[in-house]
Amino acid sequence: xxxxxxxxxxxxxxxxxxxxxxxxxxxxxxxxxxxxxxxxxxxxxxxxxxxxxxxxxxxxxxxxxxxxxxxxxxxxxxxxxxxxxxxxxxxxxxxxxxxxxxxxxxxxxxxxxxxxxxxxxxxxxxxxxxxxxxxxxxxxxxxxxxxxxxxxxxxxxxxxxxxxxxxxxxxxxxxxxxxxxxxxxxxxxxx
Numbered sequence: 001x002x003x004x005x006x007x008x009x010x011x012x013x014x015x016x017x018x019x020x021x022x023x024x025x026x027x028x029x030x031x032x033x034x035x036x037x038x039x040x041x042x043x044x045x046x047x048x049x050x051x052x053x054x055x056x057x058x059x060x061x062x063x064x065x066x067x068x069x070x071x072x073x074x075x076x077x078x079x080x081x082x083x084x085x086x087x088x089x090x091x092x093x094x095x096x097x098x099x100x101x102x103x104x105x106x107x108x109x110x111x112x113x114x115x116x117x118x119x120x121x122x123x124x125x126x127x128x129x130x131x132x133x134x135x136x137x138x139x140x141x142x143x144x145x146x147x148x149x150x151x152x153x154x155x156x157x158x159x160x161x162x163x164x165x166x167x168x169x170x171x172x173x174x175x176x177x178x179x180x181x182x183x184x185x186x187x188x189x190x191x
Contacts, residue, residue: 007078008028008075008078011028011032011033012028012080014033015028015033015080025082027071027080027081027082027118028078028079028080028081029078029079029081029122029126030077030078030079030126031122034115034118034122043140043185043186043187043188044084044110044112044140046185047110047138047140047184047185048067048084048085048110049067050183050184051065051084051085051108051110051138051179051184052065052066052067052085053065054179054180055085055087055174055177055179057179058177058178058179059087059177062089062090062091063087063088063089063090063105064087064088064089064090064093065085065086065087066085066086066087066088066093067084067085067086069082070095070097070098070099071098071099072086072098072099072100072101072104072107072130072132073097073098073099073100073101074101074129074130074131077126077129077130079101079126079129079130080098081107081123081126081127081130083104083107083108083109083123084108084109084110085107085108086099086104086105086106086107086108087104087105087106087107087108087134087174087175088103088104088105089103089105101127101130101131101132102130102131104130104132105132105133105134105175106132106133106134106135106136106174106175107123107127107132107134107135107136108135108136108137108138108174109123109135109136109137109138110138110139110140111137111138111139111140111141113141113187116139116141119137119139120137120139123135123137124137124148124160125157125159127148127160128148128151128157128158128159128160129157129158131151131158133149133151133175134147134148134149134174134175135147135148135149135160136148136172136174138181138184140184140185140186140187141186141187143167143168143169143184143186144165144166144167144168145165145166145168145172145181146163146164146165146166147163147164147166147172147173147174148160148162148163149161149162149164150162166181167181168181168182168184168186169181169182
């Protein structure tokens with residue numbers, strides 16, 4: 001279901017007005033505003049930095065495994081997301097405002113404890129809708145993950161046709177680059 005442009009702009013304006021006033025991360029999907037109220041923990045951040053470093057060792061110099069701002073936005077689809085890591089050309093990062101999703105080569109998410117369905121369901125759907133060719137999920141809760149590729153049309157919109165699951169300790173291929181997952185941290189088990 002398409003979101004009316006004025007509703008999307010109102011949600012985006014509300015997010016900008018909350019910048020740095022509420023904890024957590026905010027994103028926009030067709031269902032509305034998604035709020036992950038818990039700031040990422042050390043294991044989440046360490047995973048993000050390790051993935052970035054491992055990717056940059058095998059990628060060409062004109063590409064970057066970026067894990068900062070800005071957001072990735074597809075206004076016609078009414079989606080505003082903030083991947084944990086995105087593979088993008090340096091030149092495509094030089095922009096005012098949000099990043100065009102058509103310039104993102106891969107989006108990578110580390111599953112949060114507080115809202116795992118956002119990474120495993122919502123972002124799988126939204127990254128395909130935005131045309132991001134590769135979406136990878138790393139899940140420190142279970143030491144597993146998946147890489148989604150091959151966007152194809154469906155009656156409910158574009159979807160990934162291929163899912164390749166992996167277990168931490170195996171090498172994983174994200175787009176054209178293979179990296180190890182050995183030594184990625186796991187979340188502590190709740191007691």
